[in-house]
Amino acid sequence: TLFLGDVDIPQQFSIFDKTQRLSDEVLSKAMGEGEGPPESFDYIIVGGGSAGAILANRLTASGENRVLLLEAGGDPNPILDVPFAQRFYWDSEMDWNYTTVKQNRSCHLFGGNCIWPRGKALGGSSSVNGLVYNRCKPKDYDSWANFTGDQSWSWANVKDTFNRIEDYHGFHEETAGANHGYGGEMYVGKIDYLPGVEVVEEVLREKNIPIGDLNGGDEFTYGFSKIDYNIKDGMRCGTYQAFLEPILNRTNLVIYRYAYAIRVETVASGEDSHRAIGITYERHGAIRTALAQKEVILSAGVVESPKLLMLSGIGPKEHLDELNITTIVDLPVGKYLQEHPGMDVIGDKGGFTLNTTFGSNFNTSDALLQFLENGTGPMNGFLYDSGEYAPQLVNGYLNSKLNDDEAWPDVYMYIHEKLTTSPEVREEMYFSLELVRPDSPGGTIKLASSDPKDKPIIDPNFFEDLNDIERMVDVIEIMMDVFMNSTTFKKYGIQQMDSYEPCNGEEFLSRDYFRCLVQQRSFPYFHPTSTSRMGPNSTVAVVDSKLKVFGVENLRVIDASSIPFVPSGNTNLPSMLVGARGAEIILAGE
Ligand SMILES: Cc1cc2nc3c(=O)[nH]c(=O)nc-3n(C[C@H](O)[C@H](O)[C@H](O)COP(=O)(O)OP(=O)(O)OC[C@H]3O[C@@H](n4cnc5c(N)ncnc54)[C@H](O)[C@@H]3O)c2cc1C
Numbered sequence: 260t261l262f263l264g265d266v267d268i269p270q271q272f273s274i275f276d277k278t279q280r281l282s283d284e285v286l287s288k289a290m291g292e293g294e295g296p297p298e299s300f301d302y303i304i305v306g307g308g309s310a311g312a313i314l315a316n317r318l319t320a321s322g323e324n325r326v327l328l329l330e331a332g333g334d335p336n337p338i339l340d341v342p343f344a345q346r347f348y349w350d351s352e353m354d355w356n357y358t359t360v361k362q363n364r365s366c367h368l369f370g371g372n373c374i375w376p377r378g379k380a381l382g383g384s385s386s387v388n389g390l391v392y393n394r395c396k397p398k399d400y401d402s403w404a405n406f407t408g409d410q411s412w413s414w415a416n417v418k419d420t421f422n423r424i425e426d427y428h429g430f431h432e433e434t435a436g437a438n439h440g441y442g443g444e445m446y447v448g449k450i451d452y453l454p455g456v457e458v459v460e461e462v463l464r465e466k467n468i469p470i471g472d473l474n475g476g477d478e479f480t481y482g483f484s485k486i487d488y489n490i491k492d493g494m495r496c497g498t499y500q501a502f503l504e505p506i507l508n509r510t511n512l513v514i515y516r517y518a519y520a521i522r523v524e525t526v527a528s529g530e531d532s533h534r535a536i537g538i539t540y541e542r543h544g545a546i547r548t549a550l551a552q553k554e555v556i557l558s559a560g561v562v563e564s565p566k567l568l569m570l571s572g573i574g575p576k577e578h579l580d581e582l583n584i585t586t587i588v589d590l591p592v593g594k595y596l597q598e599h600p601g602m603d604v605i606g607d608k609g610g611f612t613l614n615t616t617f618g619s620n621f622n623t624s625d626a627l628l629q630f631l632e633n634g635t636g637p638m639n640g641f642l643y644d645s646g647e648y649a650p651q652l653v654n655g656y657l658n659s660k661l662n663d664d665e666a667w668p669d670v671y672m673y674i675h676e677k678l679t680t681s682p683e684v685r686e687e688m689y690f691s692l693e694l695v696r697p698d699s700p701g702g703t704i705k706l707a708s709s710d711p712k713d714k715p716i717i718d719p720n721f722f723e724d725l726n727d728i729e730r731m732v733d734v735i736e737i738m739m740d741v742f743m744n745s746t747t748f749k750k751y752g753i754q755q756m757d758s759y760e761p762c763n764g765e766e767f768l769s770r771d772y773f774r775c776l777v778q779q780r781s782f783p784y785f786h787p788t789s790t791s792r793m794g795p796n797s798t799v800a801v802v803d804s805k806l807k808v809f810g811v812e813n814l815r816v817i818d819a820s821s822i823p824f825v826p827s828g829n830t831n832l833p834s835m836l837v838g839a840r841g842a843e844i845i846l847a848g849e
Pocket residue numbers: 305306307308309310311329330331332376377378379380381382383384385387388389390391392393518519520521558559560561563564567785786787818819820829830831832834835
């Protein structure tokens with residue numbers, strides 16, 4: 260393989276995961292776990308992902324609270340510490356391996372059933388993600404504040420929480436000032452190997468597209484940036500590395516790995532009210548219950564948090580009735596799923612070649628040696644596109660014709676350089692884009708059955724509103740102009756590659772051709788939210804602005820599922836923000 264000569268990494272990967280699970284099982288049995296009466300804690304957190312890891316850290320910091328963290332996966336596989344190795348997690352034990360129901364207007368690439376990856380390990384999806392650091396837009400948070408009626412979620416207020424969790428050393432370090440945080444646990448760094456990035460910046464300048472720091476709050480919201488990453492010394496800095504690994508020795512934090520929560524235990528606490536008292540979970544074949552004296556917190560992510568609520572009788576009554584689950588609180592759980600449809604415009608599917616080789620020095624064994632020596636070079640970046648190296652050079656925001664608000668653009672994108680290891684093959688450049696503020700109402704997550712082992716039914720319902728396709732086509736046309744009509748790229752002999760075969764029935768490069776391309780090549784761009792969203796009341800939301808489940812005391816949902824509207828960019832930082840704010844709210848006794 261590209262990574263380690265003849266070593267078959269996927270096989271090593273799986274051996275590591277199996278060994279780890281086995282030793283955890285042996286240890287758990289030796290300790291006699293679960294043999295006595297139910298264990299009792301102050302807080303139980305389900306899921307140690309982007310939000311759950313911060314919560315576990317903050318709630319145990321003073322030493323006063325005893326916290327149980329239940330995580331369905333194990334420790335993240337150390338191979339994934341190397342950003343370049345990200346692709347090895349696909350279909351591994353670290354992926355929940357979900358797919359969606361068939362989409363009519365998207366995912367044709369996958370026969371209509373889209374991939375839906377989610378991380379299964381401590382660190383959650385931040386243990387498998389692309390590590391792009393993006394706070395999204397100030398107006399995203401203002402919209403949360405307006406919807407919930409709670410201004411503590413506004414940009415003016417959440418900005419400080421962002422600053423507190425990060426340690427900024429990105430591309431804008433010299434000018435960043437108060438727009439970033441310093442000394443927090445989450446390292447923000449830059450990658451050093453971006454061949455061709457200066458040319459891309461020259462093209463953008465020629466086209467009068469602004470370049471700045473997209474994480475600089477309301478100072479710069481429209482245009483392109485060099486990308487900052489949660490990478491430290493060449494290695495992944497997910498929420499496991501930032502918030503859990505350094506505190507594994509806290510005696511008031513108990514972590515059960517391979518512990519799959521299957522039900523929230525509740526009791527009636529009045530005529531119409533209920534109280535959460537614990538969690539029932541499966542671990543190494545045994546079913547156990549743990550009790551929470553203070554609160555149960557679900558941080559199981561956008562798929563599993565709503566699934567757990569529904570399995571526990573908290574969800575839409577008509578759906579629970581179909582599955583013979585007794586409803587204890589009728590709430591719109593799973594109803595407001597939102598996600599970004601995104602696509603690559605690449606290779607014989609619309610990419611470009613240049614008559615130069617920016618990455619001509621790319622050589623696998625040299626790259627490996629450089630990385631082992633000092634954590635720099637190509638392996639400090641990401642490997643996309645069927646195993647070939649295609650770093651994202653810049654990310655950016657543009658507007659479709661249907662949106663003129665530059666403070667809140669509707670399309671987010673990257674420009675990539677795809678390198679080749681063979682000098683005979685010409686290098687390729689391409690762009691990818693995702694629609695971040697769709698008009699379509701969103702989709703749903705439903706239970707397939709009352710059996711916790713069954714995967715839920717995920718339907719993002721992409722492009723129900725056809726305007727969403729037009730928005731993407733508008734921005735593809737802007738980018739076609741950037742690529743094909745710039746003197747800078749012409750200087751490098753830019754050429755458009757062949758048409759994409761499934762769209763050959765349409766005139767090449769016409770709007771109809773691009774409409775076809777969008778439906779053929781778009782898929783979920785890994786940023787789902789809102790399936791247990793916060794809001795003003797139980798008709799339109801599942802939790803209130805303090806993240807408490809309506810109608811059930813001592814139960815909160817704190818993760819990407821509690822975000823009210825999908826933010827306009829990558830969702831790791833927003834999910835971490837919800838975790839950090841959730842901890843602040845709980846510790847303040849709210
Ligand atoms: C492939 C991929 C690439 C991405 N790239 C980026 C990127 O570059 N930048 C970015 O900002 N965002 C990115 N994201 C999105 C981002 O990582 C997620 O939005 C974020 O991690 C979600 O956080 P969360 O806390 O809601 O859930 P998660 O981080 O997914 O955590 C949920 C945790 O709960 C555990 N769990 C679930 N069910 C149970 C159960 N029943 N019992 C016990 N444990 C359970 C899971 O195993 C997991 O550890 C990417 C996501 C993916 C999948």
